[in-house]
Amino acid sequence: MSQQDERPRVDQADLQWCHESVQGVSRTFALTVDVLDEPMSSYICLGYLVCRIADTVEDASHIPPTDQAELLRTYDAVLDPDDDTGAERFASEVEPHLPAEEEMTDDWAVVRDSPRVLQTFQSLPEDVQHAVVPPARELVQGMAEFVERYDDRGGLRIQTRSELEEYCYYAAGTVGNLITNLVTRHDVAADRRRRLYDTAEEFGLLLQLVNISKDVYDDYTAEDNVYLPAEWLRDAGVPQEEIIEDEHEENAASVVRRTAEFAGSFLDDAQTYLETVPLRDGNTLEAWAIPFLLAVGTLRELLSRPEDALSAKGVKISRQEVLAVVTEMRDGGSRDSLEELRREVAAGPYHASPSNAD
Numbered sequence: 001m002s003q004q005d006e007r008p009r010v011d012q013a014d015l016q017w018c019h020e021s022v023q024g025v026s027r028t029f030a031l032t033v034d035v036l037d038e039p040m041s042s043y044i045c046l047g048y049l050v051c052r053i054a055d056t057v058e059d060a061s062h063i064p065p066t067d068q069a070e071l072l073r074t075y076d077a078v079l080d081p082d083d084d085t086g087a088e089r090f091a092s093e094v095e096p097h098l099p100a101e102e103e104m105t106d107d108w109a110v111v112r113d114s115p116r117v118l119q120t121f122q123s124l125p126e127d128v129q130h131a132v133v134p135p136a137r138e139l140v141q142g143m144a145e146f147v148e149r150y151d152d153r154g155g156l157r158i159q160t161r162s163e164l165e166e167y168c169y170y171a172a173g174t175v176g177n178l179i180t181n182l183v184t185r186h187d188v189a190a191d192r193r194r195r196l197y198d199t200a201e202e203f204g205l206l207l208q209l210v211n212i213s214k215d216v217y218d219d220y221t222a223e224d225n226v227y228l229p230a231e232w233l234r235d236a237g238v239p240q241e242e243i244i245e246d247e248h249e250e251n252a253a254s255v256v257r258r259t260a261e262f263a264g265s266f267l268d269d270a271q272t273y274l275e276t277v278p279l280r281d282g283n284t285l286e287a288w289a290i291p292f293l294l295a296v297g298t299l300r301e302l303l304s305r306p307e308d309a310l311s312a313k314g315v316k317i318s319r320q321e322v323l324a325v326v327t328e329m330r331d332g333g334s335r336d337s338l339e340e341l342r343r344e345v346a347a348g349p350y351h352a353s354p355s356n357a358d
């Protein structure tokens with residue numbers, strides 16, 4: 001029997017459950033997985049869930065940092081093809097940290113059911129697993145390293161711009177590489193492949209930095225994390241522990257703006273990626289153009305009211321605009337129209353242009 005035949009078949013009920021799980025844990029990937037075709041939709045769905053399990057452990061402020069790091073190290077061993085640590089071992093180590101049944105969230109249900117995610121993942125084609133595992137392990141190891149770096153105080157306190165970039169690389173640059181490994185598994189010309197790997201991490205950094213800029217309040221109050229670099233806050237005269245105090249609003253907002261501008265410096269690379277990415281095996285332009293354009297819109301809002309990122313009010317674009325962007329891309333948004341769409345979204349809230357039927 002060939003290796004292909006020996007591989008367990010994908011259980012359709014498990015796969016369906018993975019798709020439902022993504023809808024509950026990530027707005028970005030819920031949309032993306034929806035507008036990808038098969039088989040890429042399932043590859044990205046599983047690749048994302050494998051990473052999300054680590055992300056949930058890393059964000060858990062109720063778990064002591066030394067335990068968080070140990071869990072992440074165990075999870076890394078589970079993913080390591082040369083280590084025989086099984087998913088059940090991770091599940092039993094994490095079990096004492098799970099919320100009570102009546103307080104179970106979608107995120108923690110995926111962690112609890114990690115053996116089901118991993119078993120489904122391991123039934124995907126070998127080349128798909130090879131594309132996902134190295135960047136996913138890099139993400140997990142990076143998260144463990146950050147938790148260990150700050151294990152004396154609990155949450156993360158990013159110190160410098162280069163540490164911010166390092167963190168974003170682990171959290172999202174690796175995901176850019178994971179996606180690129182998946183969409184370039186077949187023949188791709190060398191210069192095209194190079195252009196994709198030259199811009200994939202930057203695409204991830206753009207999305208992560210937009211989230212960091214807009215979620216300052218929630219990251220601090222719910223997860224005890226401050227990603228705005230202490231050195232930038234110092235330049236603005238804001239102690240890192242006082243970022244959401246009213247008296248520092250204006251100065252802290254200037255650091256939110258600086259972080260958003262840093263995010264904006266990666267827009268051109270992300271656009272190059274979109275103009276280059278191969279569209280085969282179920283990959284679609286809209287899957288990645290939608291988060292790109294939503295990031296452009298969120299940056300627009302952030303730069304006009306950075307202070308909103310410092311309160312429960314938060315910064316977000318309207319549901320109407322999200323829908324208009326999704327509809328535009330779904331109804332035939334092309335590589336040629338990207339530049340123009342990016343300009344329109346940056347200029348003001350995007351509303352679908354009237355169709356002939358209107």
Ligand SMILES: CC(C)=CCC/C(C)=C/CC/C(C)=C/COP(=O)(O)OP(=O)(O)O
Pocket residue numbers: 025026027028029171172173175176177179180199200201203204207208211273288291
């Ligand atoms: C090459 C390429 C396409 C690169 C981009 C890589 C990528 C999509 C990275 C993930 C970035 C990110 C912060 C997602 C947020 O999703 P979330 O699930 O953490 O949270 P959400 O619910 O806020 O969306």
